[in-house]
Amino acid sequence: MNAHHKPDAAPFLLRGDEAGIATLTLNRPQARNPLSEAMLAALSEAFTAIAADRSVKAVILAAAGPVFSAGHDLKEMTPHRADPDRGRAYFADILGRCSAMMQQITALPQPVIAAVEGTATAAGCQLVASCDLAVAGSDARFCTPGVHIGLFCSTPMVALSRNLSAKHAMEMLLLGEMVPAAEAVRMGLVNRAVPAGEALAEAGRLAAIIASKSAATVKTGKRAFYEQREMGLKAAYDHASAVMVENMLARDAEEGIGAFMEKRAPIWES
Known part of the structure; x- marks a missing residue:
């Protein structure tokens, strides 16, 4: 295999299991962990497997690199504007797949805890909002910036509006501004903020408590x-x-x- 292909050889999603806790790590840091076709498929497959795995009592969702997830892969989506239907069928398919994966989190028997370091934007922010609990490092930031590029974050809105008060959700959606970790806690998007770099450890602590229950x-x-x-x-x-x-x-x-x-x-x- 030549060097050009080596970065893509790594799995899109890493899974580690310990003491009844499955940790899933988004593993495309160089591309800002986008929710690409391959990443959505990897997440969906992992959640399907975990749902049937009685040894797993709790799930942690983390990410490699300085960005938790930048959301949909616009580089992957944009070329489909050249399709005969201007991309309508493709956009409907990818959004449907993303929505189905988010609903898998809600339907999963085990609680899912997001451990966020860095930025979680657009569908990446939706991913955090879809988890049952969320812990953020103090440097983490959250944003639904679609309004800046003429594309309102309507699907992230579904998860946001079910977690935040209406005013807070609309503030994020209408302004598209970065929300710091401490503010995300106040808004209800995140349960707690911890020192930078400690989100995974705190998520592990919460997961261990959950894993001790029936x-x-x-x-x-x-x-x-x-x-x-x-x-x-x-x-x-x-x-x-x-x-x-x-x-x-x-x-x-x-x-x-x-x-x-x-x-x-x-x-x-x-």
Whole structure:
């Protein structure tokens, strides 16, 4: 293999597993980790595998290099403007694939924690917003800059509007300005900011806490959280009550409540 091809020989996505935690690392630092066709496929494949892997209790999503993710690969997308339909079919396909991958994160049984260093822009910011939790190094910055180039960040908007207040989401979308880590915490995009370079370690600490819980209970709770959020108040309470009844009858709840009453550590089934 000649030297020209060596950078592309590395996997687009790295996976490391330790103590029930799967760490996925976007691995195209020289290209700013874009959500290209290959990166989307690698992420989707990884989430499909993890969803079926009972040994994984939590997932960390990190990135190599100084940029978390610059979002869609405009260099890959723009040539399709020369297609007979001016790229309509291609744009619809790539956006559909990206949206499906973001929804895989929400549907995943295991919680996903973004560990962000550097910048997360456009669909890269959407990726952070789609994760269940997010930790940022103090130098991290977030942005939905599409408005600057005549392309409103409408798909990132879906994730942003479900995580931030309406005013904060619209501020990011309309202004397209970089939001520092501390401000991202205030806005609700990120759970906490830590010293630069420590996001992965803090995400690992949170993942370890989650991994110590009953996996069946965490799975039930995550699914119910996203289901009830899309409902009206009464429907949400009805749904959550039904979920809690089933949860109360589950083996791990019986064990956990018994352990609490007997002042001992619970032994989870999974």
